[in-house]
Structures are given as C-alpha cells and as structure tokens.
Amino acid sequence: MSIGNPSAKDRPSVGRILQQARIDAKLTVDEVSSSTRVRIPIVHAIEQDDFSRCGGDVYARGHIRTLARAVGADANELIELFNAEQGTEPPSLSSGPLFEAERIxxxxxRPNWTAAMVAAIVAVIGFVGFTFFSGGGGEDAGSVAEGSQTGEPAPDQTRNADQPTQEPSPEPSESAVxxxxxxxxxxxxxxxxxxxxxxxxxxxxxxxxxxxxxxxxxxxxxxxxxxxxxxxxxxxxxxxxxxxxxxxxxxxxxxxxxxxxxxxxxxx
Known part of the structure; x- marks a missing residue:
C-alpha cells in the first residue's frame, strides 16, 4: 500500500494508514499481534496515532516498520510521514537504516577464561604437591637418623606415609554450571x-x-x-x-x- 503524494492537510496519518492496510489485508489486530509479537494494546494505540506506549521515537519507528511489513504497507514512506508528524529525524547510522537487515x-x-582457570588450578595443585612431598622427605630422613639404633621409622611417620594425599578440588566454572x-x-x-x-x-x-x-x-x-x-x-x-x-x-x-x-x- 503506497501513501502517494497528497497535500499535508489531506494526507492520512500513520496510524490511519496502518489500520486501513490491515483492514484491506483482511487481518484482525489479534492476527497482526501474533505474527509480529507486538502486543495488542500497542497495535491499537499506534492505529490511533498514540506512540506513547512505544517507549520513544526509536522504538516507535521499529514498531511502524514491523506492522507495515505485516499488513503490506510501505514502511519507508510511513517512517518519513512519522518523522514529519513528530518533527524528528531518526539517528543517522553509517551501517544502514535502523532495524533494516544488513551484513551481520x-x-x-574472546579469551578462553575456562582454559586459563583450569591451567591455574593445575599449577596450584602441582605446587602444593611438590611442597608437601619435599617437606615430608626431609622429615623421614631425620627420623631414620634419630632412630638408627632400632632401624625402624617412627610410628607417627609410618602412619603419615600410608595415608593418601588429599588434593583440593577445583570449583566448577561458570560455563560448566x-x-x-x-x-x-x-x-x-x-x-x-x-x-x-x-x-x-x-x-x-x-x-x-x-x-x-x-x-x-x-x-x-x-x-x-x-x-x-x-x-x-x-x-x-x-x-x-x-x-x-x-x-x-x-x-x-x-x-x-x-x-x-x-x-x-x-x-x-
């Protein structure tokens, strides 16, 4: 549906054009809302030229384009008419018109934070293990020297050697959760x-x-x-x-x- 070039006085409003295009397409407001995901109260308001529910001119232009495509109206002409009625211009974008499809x-x-976290945990576990076994070896040597008369290690150190080493468990990362x-x-x-x-x-x-x-x-x-x-x-x-x-x-x-x-x- 084309707006044509009538005089400003006789030219219909944006809401009236969208409403008439919907009627010509034999569509109900519920059907337009379902296909565009624009809520029913907003569709009714726009057809009455009430754009206050849209949340600003940027969103109003987006709704107008969406509704125009759904009912077969010319979206670009409706946007020009909206700008003339509101006395505003859309923000200029070097990449193309607002809300129009373009090259994505x-x-x-992004840095692989999960891999970095795993590497850090492995390094900490290795350091703890190295420190534990290095300290334990020195204590065993001293115990053998002190108990050389019997040739047997001290009971406490025998028990420590038999116990498994407990290593800290890494916390689950955000990506795993x-x-x-x-x-x-x-x-x-x-x-x-x-x-x-x-x-x-x-x-x-x-x-x-x-x-x-x-x-x-x-x-x-x-x-x-x-x-x-x-x-x-x-x-x-x-x-x-x-x-x-x-x-x-x-x-x-x-x-x-x-x-x-x-x-x-x-x-x-």
Missing part, C-alpha cells in the same frame, strides 16, 4: 538498566521475537545453526551466548546487529 558483524574472539547443548546455539537476552527493542531470527530468517524488552525481562532463543539479533538500545542489554556472558560494553541508545552460531563466543 561477527562476534570477535550454565551448560548448554554443544550442537546448538543458545542466546539469552536480558534487559538491565533500561528497556530495548529486540529482534531475533533463526537460521531460516523466521522471526523468533520482535518487541520491546522491558527492564528486568529476558528471552532465550535456540537454533541448530544461527541466531541473528538486532538490539535497539544495546547499552541496556546483557547477553549470554551458549552459557557464557558477553563482556562487550555497548552504549545506551546504540544499535547493534549480531549473529551467533554453535561454539560462539570463542568460535564463529
């Missing part, structure tokens, strides 16, 4: 310190989630091959990929497009 930035390799299937990719997205518009798709391009994630809420996505993410407010998002926390420090209001596969974040 691969996640950089948060074990996930090795042949799948599992991504957990949590909103912390604010809300963020989130889009998640599987390896077939199917939309798994596309909505605003409120502060404190989380969603988990799993696929055999790949999960593609768009974070509308990356600074308010905490990611766990395949059971491991992503340490990237994103900025508030920053848009990030990411993809993860089995074996990430160390591989992929």
């Amino acid at each position: 930035r691969p996640e950089p390799r 948060a074990a996930v299937p090795a042949d799948k990719v599992t991504v957990k997205v949590t909103a912390e310190g604010g809300s963020s518009w989130i889009s998640a798709k599987d390896s077939n391009g199917r939309v798994l989630f596309e909505d605003v994630l409120q502060d404190g809420d989380s969603e988990t996505f799993t696929d055999d091959e790949q999960i593609d993410l768009v974070l509308g407010n990356a600074g308010a998002v905490q990611l766990h990929v395949n059971g491991k926390q992503i340490e990237d420090v994103f900025e508030m209001g920053q848009v990030q497009r990411l993809t993860y596969t089995p074996g990430d974040p160390e591989e992929g």
Whole structure:
C-alpha cells in the first residue's frame, strides 16, 4: 500500500494508514499481534496515532516498520510521514537504516577464561604437591637418623606415609554450571538498566521475537545453526551466548546487529 503524494492537510496519518492496510489485508489486530509479537494494546494505540506506549521515537519507528511489513504497507514512506508528524529525524547510522537487515558483524574472539582457570588450578595443585612431598622427605630422613639404633621409622611417620594425599578440588566454572547443548546455539537476552527493542531470527530468517524488552525481562532463543539479533538500545542489554556472558560494553541508545552460531563466543 503506497501513501502517494497528497497535500499535508489531506494526507492520512500513520496510524490511519496502518489500520486501513490491515483492514484491506483482511487481518484482525489479534492476527497482526501474533505474527509480529507486538502486543495488542500497542497495535491499537499506534492505529490511533498514540506512540506513547512505544517507549520513544526509536522504538516507535521499529514498531511502524514491523506492522507495515505485516499488513503490506510501505514502511519507508510511513517512517518519513512519522518523522514529519513528530518533527524528528531518526539517528543517522553509517551501517544502514535502523532495524533494516544488513551484513551481520561477527562476534570477535574472546579469551578462553575456562582454559586459563583450569591451567591455574593445575599449577596450584602441582605446587602444593611438590611442597608437601619435599617437606615430608626431609622429615623421614631425620627420623631414620634419630632412630638408627632400632632401624625402624617412627610410628607417627609410618602412619603419615600410608595415608593418601588429599588434593583440593577445583570449583566448577561458570560455563560448566550454565551448560548448554554443544550442537546448538543458545542466546539469552536480558534487559538491565533500561528497556530495548529486540529482534531475533533463526537460521531460516523466521522471526523468533520482535518487541520491546522491558527492564528486568529476558528471552532465550535456540537454533541448530544461527541466531541473528538486532538490539535497539544495546547499552541496556546483557547477553549470554551458549552459557557464557558477553563482556562487550555497548552504549545506551546504540544499535547493534549480531549473529551467533554453535561454539560462539570463542568460535564463529
């Protein structure tokens, strides 16, 4: 559905265009909400040109694009109309328009902290064992010299030699506690310190989630091959990929497009 070029006075509003396009497509609000994952109250509000439920212009533009695709309307023209009605412009992004699909930035390799932890534990155990046996050998030699008249070791030292050496057990690492299937990719997205518009798709391009994630809420996505993410407010998002926390420090209001596969974040 195209808006055309009517005068500003006669031109219908964004909400009216979306509502009419939905009616023309013979879709109900419930059906649009189910296919887009945009909640029913937000769909009703947008069709009434009430964007206060969206959480800001950035999220409003994301909802408009999502609803436009679902009902067959021209998303770009609706965004231009929204900007003209609100008197705002979307933030410029060198990588492409906001929320549009583009080449996904691969996640950089991260240090293998699990391997480093295991190596440190092995080094500590080796040092403790070396110290224990070195000290024990000197005490045995002194005991034999002191008891040379009988030629038998002291009873206490005989008992110590027969007892097995107890070695400290390594604490389970965070990755072991948060074990996930090795042949799948599992991504957990949590909103912390604010809300963020989130889009998640599987390896077939199917939309798994596309909505605003409120502060404190989380969603988990799993696929055999790949999960593609768009974070509308990356600074308010905490990611766990395949059971491991992503340490990237994103900025508030920053848009990030990411993809993860089995074996990430160390591989992929």
